Amino acid sequence: MNQSSSPKIGLLAVLTVIGITLCAFSIGFFALPSVSGPGNAWERMCRAAGFVSAKAASGGEAALPAYTTVVIPAAAMKTGGADQIGHGATLALRCTSCHGAQGMSGADAPNLAGQYSEVIYKQLVDFQRGARIDAVMGAMVATLSDQDMLDLAHYYASLPQIEPDRALEQAPALVRVGDPMRSIAPCASCHGRNDGKVGAPALDGQPKLYLERQLTAFSSGTRRNDANAVMRGEVSQMTTAEIATVTDHYASH
């Protein structure tokens, strides 16, 4: 038994594969796109290849709604140095009347002690850019530099966090397992206990009034700085009674 030097099978294979490729591409990029869709032949071909023009992507309209554009830098995700925390603590003196001397609010503003640094940073930037609207906060952050906001975030993150005092099993069902049939994910999957997601705040011990206002704002769409509309999607399915139940749970930690 010997090796034949005839190259025919190899050549045949190459030609066949080229033929199949040409057929598939002509159907996929010329024949099928020519059947439907707006634009001329070239635009339709580009679309079939995945290239979408900016005009088409924005639905033909130039104006976009206010939208959060924060990209969290690596620096916001690390523990701050002593100098950053010190600088942040100095800046934080102007926050104390609402957020409390040690980041524990007596005024139904959110408690910031132990809050994750990237959460605080993101909200400050959103306030500054108008992606989250609040008359007081908008004025407070107007003059802060990026470094100021990072340092404030590191300062509050360095303070002790409120620990939940109950087992997760005792939490309401929505917190623990959500409601899959209504596409409501468990709160605990992003806000801690089951899992924490970057950008999702710790909620234990937050004032009930604040939590309720935020959930209602997400529900009505007046607050819209949640990435990918995740909170708006969750809360729009919840009843007033359910909002009361979960906020009760977190407020009473």
Added chain:
Amino acid sequence: MPVRAVIKARWLVLAHFWGAFVVFIGALMLGEWQMLLRSPLHAWIVIPEHYYRSVTGHGTVMAYVFPMLIAMGFGYAIVELSLKQALIGIRWAWAAFAVAVVGALMAAAAVALGGATVLYTFYPPLIGSPFYYIGIVLVVVGSWIWVGLMAVNLRAWRRRNVGQPVPLAMYANVAGAYLWAWTAVGAALEILFQILPVALGFKTTIDAGLARVLFSWTLHAIVYFWLMPTYIAFYVIVPRAIGGRLYSDIMARLSFALFLVFAMPIGIHHLFADPEVGSGFKYVHSVFTAMVVIPTLLTVFTICASVEIAARLRGGQGLLGWLRALPWRNPAMLGLTFSFLMLGLGGAGGLINMSYQLDSTIHNTQWVTGHFHLIFAGAVVIMYFIIAYDLWPHLTLKVLGQSGLIRLQLWLWFIGVLVMTLPWHLAGLLGMPRRMAYFDFTNPALASQAWTVTAAVIGGAFMLLSGLLFVFILARAHFQPRAQLSEYRFSVPVHMPVTIPKALNGFAVWVCLMIALTLVNYGIPVLQLIRANTSVPAVLYFNR
């Protein structure tokens, strides 16, 4: 020529096989636990994180570690048994094994500690602990050393046998190795350039669309890498084990060569629902997925013909009467039959998955889970069992023991796979999503689907029992009396081909086609996504 009853590198092969089977049993237990949790037989899991942790462990072992160790161990055995030469680079082979084991342990630790619950398909923008990804990279590095060793050994043999046809087993084995080398590049690019920079803290955003396209490059071809040892066993073990001959040597080579060409440029059929990828490329990938039918049907035809030859050699008569003359009590015959039945059912389901329109009815449903368990756990793994049974006496030098127990083991596995996966297909058609930690079966809309999950628990129990029996049979063999071994043989064809076309004695044409088609079918989607830069903030899954 020396008689090769004993595989010289037998400890190397045994280490790979035992490593594979130990992790296999662990992952099998996790799988059964997962199904029990989701079923109406068990209360809802309070912490779904634990379920997904288990899914990640199960998938990582079953998709990467287990088949890789089997392919590597089987590959080393094939070098000795088919080329009739001692394995060149045995130290490298041990080093590759050590690297793969360290990698697997590292990844397992990251998953077990809850630092990488990202499932084996990674799912960016989820980002887990860097130890998980580095562990996977190490496993792949180990397998790449194996690829190199297969090439080196083939080259050494060629130098001493100029112009001679490469033995079929080795030809197929090297085809599998080259397939894997190029397949793994997609996921490697994703891990090295996209995921690890985020996991290590150098970046905070990741382009999930691009990551999915790169992973799809690996995701479908890896299935053919899993299939390779199974197909090799179809061609070079089964016909001999049932006392027949291989119908055609050339047809076998062509099948393996075509797998090399068509396995790769088809992965985007996993992304039919991804908005970032253009519909033109989805169509083209659909067409090439359909081309895989050619080597598959070539194989089905050749193997059925080989089986018929065996039956007629045993006195089988008539149009279909020869079926009765087959050695049904032979484990290889039984394994092949089960494997083909499951491959046929799974392949039929696969036709739905790969068609651009039909996929939308079952996309991301339990149907898909049913499909790949039927193909991989069913058609593929049952032949891994046969490979182990066939090689075991030559690896341990001991007799294997009664084939009654082996037949029971194969039956249990076959029944288990069907009882588990067929109801899953139905559940998928009813709309049950995959990757769910629990279902509310008290809800009237879901109550009628509850039995499918219960059936999966029962099927899984059969499979777990079968897996334990399998390991018991192999372990017991080590304590059996010494076997009287004759030379190990692979199947011989009915007609030894007089000449072999040059293209089917080497890989140049097929590897060139494989790379060219990948570039044609993936080049533009990858470039388009790099240009569009649709990065999103990464979701870190581990404690900083």
